[in-house]
Amino acid sequence: MPKIEGTERIDQYRIRVPKGFVQGMRTEGIIFVDEILEQELELDSVRQVANVATLPGIVGKSLAMPDIHTGYGFPIGGVAAFDTEEGIISPGGVGYDINCGVRLLKSNLTRDEIEPRIKELVDLLYIHIPSGVGSTGKIKLNYEELKKVARKGAIWAVEQGYGEPDDLQRIESHGCLEGADPEVISKKAYERGKDQLGTLGSGNHFLEVQYVAEIYEPEIAEAMGLFKNQVTVMIHTGSRGFGHQICDDYVREMIQATKKYGIELPDKELACAPFLSKEGQRYFAAMKAAANYAWANRQCLMHWTREVFLRVFKLSPKELAMSVVYDVAHNIAKEEIHMVNGKKMRVVVHRKGATRAFPKGHPELPQCYTHIGQPVIIPGDMGRVSFVLIGQDKAMQETFGSTCHGAGRLLSRTQAIKKAKGRSIKQELANRGIIVKSAGKETLAEEMPEAYKDVSNVVDVVHNAGLAHKVVKLKPMGVIKG
Ligand SMILES: Nc1nc2c(ncn2[C@@H]2O[C@H](COP(=O)(O)O)[C@@H](O)[C@H]2O)c(=O)[nH]1
Numbered sequence: 001m002p003k004i005e006g007t008e009r010i011d012q013y014r015i016r017v018p019k020g021f022v023q024g025m026r027t028e029g030i031i032f033v034d035e036i037l038e039q040e041l042e043l044d045s046v047r048q049v050a051n052v053a054t055l056p057g058i059v060g061k062s063l064a065m066p067d068i069h070t071g072y073g074f075p076i077g078g079v080a081a082f083d084t085e086e087g088i089i090s091p092g093g094v095g096y097d098i099n100c101g102v103r104l105l106k107s108n109l110t111r112d113e114i115e116p117r118i119k120e121l122v123d124l125l126y127i128h129i130p131s132g133v134g135s136t137g138k139i140k141l142n143y144e145e146l147k148k149v150a151r152k153g154a155i156w157a158v159e160q161g162y163g164e165p166d167d168l169q170r171i172e173s174h175g176c177l178e179g180a181d182p183e184v185i186s187k188k189a190y191e192r193g194k195d196q197l198g199t200l201g202s203g204n205h206f207l208e209v210q211y212v213a214e215i216y217e218p219e220i221a222e223a224m225g226l227f228k229n230q231v232t233v234m235i236h237t238g239s240r241g242f243g244h245q246i247c248d249d250y251v252r253e254m255i256q257a258t259k260k261y262g263i264e265l266p267d268k269e270l271a272c273a274p275f276l277s278k279e280g281q282r283y284f285a286a287m288k289a290a291a292n293y294a295w296a297n298r299q300c301l302m303h304w305t306r307e308v309f310l311r312v313f314k315l316s317p318k319e320l321a322m323s324v325v326y327d328v329a330h331n332i333a334k335e336e337i338h339m340v341n342g343k344k345m346r347v348v349v350h351r352k353g354a355t356r357a358f359p360k361g362h363p364e365l366p367q368c369y370t371h372i373g374q375p376v377i378i379p380g381d382m383g384r385v386s387f388v389l390i391g392q393d394k395a396m397q398e399t400f401g402s403t404c405h406g407a408g409r410l411l412s413r414t415q416a417i418k419k420a421k422g423r424s425i426k427q428e429l430a431n432r433g434i435i436v437k438s439a440g441k442e443t444l445a446e447e448m449p450e451a452y453k454d455v456s457n458v459v460d461v462v463h464n465a466g467l468a469h470k471v472v473k474l475k476p477m478g479v480i481k482g
């Protein structure tokens with residue numbers, strides 16, 4: 001019996017949401033889940049997969065990854081591609097935190113070397129990595145400079161001395177989407193963005209010091225420069241108030257556009273415009289600006305992380321060798337070429353809580369990874385594990401080159417706070433050797449490991465379905481939470 005009535009199991013790792021699940025579906029939905037994760041499926045998120053299938057110009061299927069949960073209009077964990085000529089673009093398919101994403105850094109240090117100093121390291125990172133709701137940082141931008149960030153992304157940060165030109169090679173799209181237009185962004189977005197660059201933000205955003213606990217594919221791990229017990233750092237943040245305001249502004253604009261173009265929607269949160277319309281192109285150009293801001297943000301945070309490590313361990317940059325493994329966006333819309341029904345087609349792929357997972361040989365990969373495929377960074381939670389995967393051909397065939405983005409929430413924030421009542425999450429983690437420091441009063445309760453699905457189950461589904469293969473498992477040692 002399926003958990004959600006009306007869905008059908010296709011095989012061990014896929015269920016179908018058939019046409020007719022909601023009225024007006026142009027294609028079916030596919031959700032990648034096994035029987036364990038199927039038990040955690042919410043009816044609302046399945047309905048969202050079906051709703052997305054009603055949108056004009058959708059090509060292929062309406063897809064969702066095993067970390068699926070209910071989002072704004074589109075589900076988190078959702079992937080949908082639209083014909084660039086006949087289809088739409090929707091802010092709800094990208095999310096409020098435009099280019100929220102993850103960067104993984106590797107180093108020459110090993111677990112044993114940092115264990116005795118982890119508290120000192122976390123304390124210093126906490127001082128130098130601004131975090132918390134509405135946090136502001138050391139960088140203050142005027143309007144003209146913020147426009148440059150919006151156009152250039154991580155390239156701007158490197159030009160200002162935050163990191164090295166070499167870092168850019170291992171960032172998705174080299175940390176800069178062409179075609180960002182700072183002129184289609186509101187004053188309010190500018191106001192919110194001007195002193196938030198180089199800040200982590202709140203809640204689910206984090207900086208985590210980890211070590212490589214297990215290696216599944218030794219040759220691929222070696223090509224990424226990863227080895228057993230090596231210290232890594234994972235940075236998860238996005239475009240802060242700048243991207244949030246852009247999304248907010250354009251959701252409003254899209255509600256008008258939906259009416260103007262006579263698009264019928266099962267849910268107004270799917271507000272959208274034809275991709276080639278004035279409104280569609282304006283949103284796309286603004287979204288790119290926010291995506292660039294997020295890449296600049298992660299670049300600055302990485303630079304200060306390096307500085308803290310150099311100071312604590314009194315090493316030269318060469319000895320520390322802290323460099324980027326990869327940086328992935330998991331809330332973004334991108335124009336890409338895909339094979340659809342045996343034909344090459346230009347589509348706009350919406351990945352919302354989903355990660356690009358291109359296979360080896362793909363022309364968009366940096367030279368250093370063309371022979372192995374794209375590294376996929378999958379955070380889990382602050383108490384259990386995270387993973388690095390590698391993109392596979394199957395992802396191109398079935399999911400427009402996409403896979404999951406994390407574990408996915410299991411409990412709402414309110415449910416998590418209730419579950420944490422009377423407990424000290426900080427102490428529980430410390431007992432397991434994980435030092436956590438947080439800006440928000442209730443963050444640790446909202447973000448406790450049980451608030452998330454078990455990422456090991458999530459990753460097993462995408463691995464076994466053949467979308468992306470497991471390369472290494474990472475374990476947390478110290479975490480800064482927003
Ligand atoms: N390793 C850690 N992973 C974490 C932590 N907090 C959240 N998470 C995971 O990140 C994804 C990101 O998803 P988003 O939709 O909130 O952007 C989330 O699903 C969790 O699996 C953490 O402290 N450490």
Ligand SMILES: [Mn+2]
Binds near residue numbers: 100101236330
């Ligand atoms: Mn995110």
Ligand SMILES: [Mn+2]
Binds near residue numbers: 100205238
């Ligand atoms: Mn985010």
